[in-house]
Amino acid sequence: MTDVTLREVARLSGCSVSTVSRVLSGNRPVGSETAGRVRAAAESLGYVPNQVARSLRSRSTGTVGLVLPQIANPYYPALVRELTRALLAGGRAALLADCDDDSEAEAARVADLLGRRVDALLVIPVDEHRSRATVADAAARVPLVLLDRGCGPQVADSVAVDHGVGIAMVMEHLAATGRRRPAFVGAAGNDSAAAERAAAYTAGLAHFPQADPGAVELGDFSVEWGRAAVDRLRPLRHDAVVCANDLIAIGVIQRLRERGADVPGDVAVTGFDDIPMARLTVPALTTVRQPVRELAAEAAALLDRQLSGQAGGARRSVRLTPELVVRASTVHPPVADAALPTQHTPRAGSEADSGAHDPAKETQ
Amino acid sequence: MTDVTLREVARLSGCSVSTVSRVLSGNRPVGSETAGRVRAAAESLGYVPNQVARSLRSRSTGTVGLVLPQIANPYYPALVRELTRALLAGGRAALLADCDDDSEAEAARVADLLGRRVDALLVIPVDEHRSRATVADAAARVPLVLLDRGCGPQVADSVAVDHGVGIAMVMEHLAATGRRRPAFVGAAGNDSAAAERAAAYTAGLAHFPQADPGAVELGDFSVEWGRAAVDRLRPLRHDAVVCANDLIAIGVIQRLRERGADVPGDVAVTGFDDIPMARLTVPALTTVRQPVRELAAEAAALLDRQLSGQAGGARRSVRLTPELVVRASTVHPPVADAALPTQHTPRAGSEADSGAHDPAKETQ
DNA sequence: TTGAAAGCGCTAACAT
DNA sequence: ATGTTAGCGCTTTCAA
Numbered sequence: 234m235t236d237v238t239l240r241e242v243a244r245l246s247g248c249s250v251s252t253v254s255r256v257l258s259g260n261r262p263v264g265s266e267t268a269g270r271v272r273a274a275a276e277s278l279g280y281v282p283n284q285v286a287r288s289l290r291s292r293s294t295g296t297v298g299l300v301l302p303q304i305a306n307p308y309y310p311a312l313v314r315e316l317t318r319a320l321l322a323g324g325r326a327a328l329l330a331d332c333d334d335d336s337e338a339e340a341a342r343v344a345d346l347l348g349r350r351v352d353a354l355l356v357i358p359v360d361e362h363r364s365r366a367t368v369a370d371a372a373a374r375v376p377l378v379l380l381d382r383g384c385g386p387q388v389a390d391s392v393a394v395d396h397g398v399g400i401a402m403v404m405e406h407l408a409a410t411g412r413r414r415p416a417f418v419g420a421a422g423n424d425s426a427a428a429e430r431a432a433a434y435t436a437g438l439a440h441f442p443q444a445d446p447g448a449v450e451l452g453d454f455s456v457e458w459g460r461a462a463v464d465r466l467r468p469l470r471h472d473a474v475v476c477a478n479d480l481i482a483i484g485v486i487q488r489l490r491e492r493g494a495d496v497p498g499d500v501a502v503t504g505f506d507d508i509p510m511a512r513l514t515v516p517a518l519t520t521v522r523q524p525v526r527e528l529a530a531e532a533a534a535l536l537d538r539q540l541s542g543q544a545g546g547a548r549r550s551v552r553l554t555p556e557l558v559v560r561a562s563t564v565h566p567p568v569a570d571a572a573l574p575t576q577h578t579p580r581a582g583s584e585a586d587s588g589a590h591d592p593a594k595e596t597q
Numbered sequence: 598m599t600d601v602t603l604r605e606v607a608r609l610s611g612c613s614v615s616t617v618s619r620v621l622s623g624n625r626p627v628g629s630e631t632a633g634r635v636r637a638a639a640e641s642l643g644y645v646p647n648q649v650a651r652s653l654r655s656r657s658t659g660t661v662g663l664v665l666p667q668i669a670n671p672y673y674p675a676l677v678r679e680l681t682r683a684l685l686a687g688g689r690a691a692l693l694a695d696c697d698d699d700s701e702a703e704a705a706r707v708a709d710l711l712g713r714r715v716d717a718l719l720v721i722p723v724d725e726h727r728s729r730a731t732v733a734d735a736a737a738r739v740p741l742v743l744l745d746r747g748c749g750p751q752v753a754d755s756v757a758v759d760h761g762v763g764i765a766m767v768m769e770h771l772a773a774t775g776r777r778r779p780a781f782v783g784a785a786g787n788d789s790a791a792a793e794r795a796a797a798y799t800a801g802l803a804h805f806p807q808a809d810p811g812a813v814e815l816g817d818f819s820v821e822w823g824r825a826a827v828d829r830l831r832p833l834r835h836d837a838v839v840c841a842n843d844l845i846a847i848g849v850i851q852r853l854r855e856r857g858a859d860v861p862g863d864v865a866v867t868g869f870d871d872i873p874m875a876r877l878t879v880p881a882l883t884t885v886r887q888p889v890r891e892l893a894a895e896a897a898a899l900l901d902r903q904l905s906g907q908a909g910g911a912r913r914s915v916r917l918t919p920e921l922v923v924r925a926s927t928v929h930p931p932v933a934d935a936a937l938p939t940q941h942t943p944r945a946g947s948e949a950d951s952g953a954h955d956p957a958k959e960t961q
Numbered sequence: 962t963t964g965a966a967a968g969c970g971c972t973a974a975c976a977t
Numbered sequence: 978a979t980g981t982t983a984g985c986g987c988t989t990t991c992a993a
Contacts, residue, residue, distance in 0.1 A: 615980065655985085
């Protein structure tokens with residue numbers, strides 16, 4: 234298993250290492266006959282270019298660091314999948330760094346990645362404030378794009394969904410379906426998504442003259458907080474609960490039902506993100522779907538822009554519009570599909586899905 | 598932002614590059630006074646070792662390839678988290694490769710990782726048969742450990758939960774709680790986990806003299822298949838449904854309830870894996886918890902063994918015993934906690950959990 | 962178009 | 978304990 238090097242390919246094909254390099258990396262013109270000989274030699278020796286040596290010389294590893302607060306957060310796996318795909322399209326691989334929701338760990342992971350000479354960083358910051366120094370320092374050294382959450386103005390290019398528009402869509406939907414007295418269950422966290430969603434809720438109250446503007450409960454982005462918040466609200470005074478993410482909404486629905494409320498009959502409940510769980514709860518959750526593939530593609534595009542040196546002076550901040558997904562937690566289904574048998578044919582073998590990933594079809 | 602190199606540190610500290618290298622990589626003894634000077638110089642220059650150069654010279658990148666069928670499968674994120682932690686403890690970083698459930702993509706990802714000179718590979722194979730050649734070839738080049746799913750005998754070291762024991766625990770629990778006529782909903786897939794779980798169910802029927810041994814439905818590992826399987830069984834003839842994973846169980850519960858059955862009153866339902874969703878369904882799912890952290894630790898240990906050249910002739914196959922988690926889908930809860938208010942205090946800021954990750958506390 | 966030679970930044974022999 | 982030297986495998990000037 235001793236590795237085959239360029240030299241050996243050169244020897245076998247009877248030309249110099251530089252020619253072989255030119256053929257295999259395809260940077261410079263080479264005579265077609267020589268090129269053929271070289272390729273044949275490489276093939277027959279089972280030559281695999283050593284990316285480490287290539288990286289040292291060319292000062293580019295073809296590697297991007299993916300820095301996440303917590304991979305187990307159910308919103309991230311789909312995003313990671315699309316990011317790795319988008320990076321792969323550019324021949325890049327992702328070095329994964331999980332920060333365990335800790336900004337010190339985040340700083341350590343980023344330092345490690347810089348030592349490994351990643352070409353760029355894709356960061357979902359742990360904390361809007363505590364991550365700022367880490368992100369700013371890193372952005373000064375390598376191309377960096379922030380994802381999903383902000384980190385102060387002008388720190389780096391960023392891509393995120395427009396949280397405000399998402400909440401606005403939810404509130405219009407609720408108003409249009411006859412809800413009059415909403416409440417909000419959100420998060421008091423140190424990330425920009427939490428703040429934007431809460432602010433948008435308050436703004437959206439303009440649609441609800443009868444609403445109590447004080448019916449806002451802020452905790453964290455968890456199922457348990459959703460449950461607890463229900464006990465802090467006076468459920469019967471509200472006919473809708475807008476939640477800052479799906480986990481909260483799942484907790485809210487659970488607790489409302491335990492307390493005898495009908496969802497959506499008595500109370501409509503909405504989430505945000507459209508995690509895989511959202512369509513599997515009973516009732517299924519009306520929520521705001523993040524355009525995950527597009528977010529990933531935009532992030533990759535911003536990275537490419539920076540990597541190719543086209544990055545102008547000002548930072549770019551891309552905001553994508555999310556999509557409202559209406560399910561049974563806000564409206565009764567038009568067809569009582571409980572009476573219909575389920576259609577399903579198991580997939581044969583392991584065919585690739587070429588299209589978007591369907592979370593209900595994940596296999597273990 | 599021009600990078601500081603060893604030479605500059607050497608110049609500033611007034612000694613040679615090799616001395617500096619020895620101090621900073623800590624391989625060889627160095628006089629304590631010189632060491633201090635070197636460290637001070639490195640610090641003041643903001644020196645960051647270039648891992649690419651180090652890798653080229655030392656023939657080790659400190660990088661492990663993590664090859665997954667599909668990161669969006671809800672069982673994997675927790676595993677990935679623990680794997681990255683375990684690798685980090687050894688100073689290694691993970692290069693993530695998602696295969697989109699496609700064995701050709703898997704082969705391509707593995708080839709790419711080998712070109713990047715990963716020190717080792719951690720592979721969850723896509724398909725027991727189609728992945729074999731890829732895995733075998735890779736295992737001949739670098740240390741490799743299979744995780745979760747097998748890939749034929751003696752192909753590589755492997756770590757997995759003992760699927761059979763998990764199903765046996767489930768069946769003993771069902772028998773002990775008075776169930777008499779179980780059915781099984783599993784997967785016909787090309788992976789060893791599916792086969793082992795199905796075989797264990799058949800073996801476990803010894804506890805159920807009244808059971809119909811033909812009540813076995815095989816499809817795939819999805820929620821939709823779980824729903825469809827209910828329509829193929831005759832629900833009223835069964836008082837328990839053993840499912841091969843949690844997604845199937847979630848589908849089974851949904852469909853049973855739509856058809857008017859009480860879970861667990863009429864029918865008990867069990868899953869496998871204990872994905873985060875399992876505790877969030879209504880009723881919460883009795884399931885078999887995979888010891889994720891231990892699986893990750895064992896995998897890392899096997900890698901270390903191979904990397905340090907202690908690997909003896911025979912392949913090792915580590916099997917860990919899973920844990921039965923009893924929830925409301927098989928037994929009525931002892932306390933009617935629906936009447937109790939929920940206890941919850943949002944976490945302040947972003948403290949790290951030091952212990953095991955609690956999926957209900959994930960934040961977005 | 963091709964070859965010879967330099968060198969990316971570091972570690973590991975080999976000296977001292 | 979420290980310095981000198983030779984590469985790791987590749988890309989890229991610079992010549993021819």
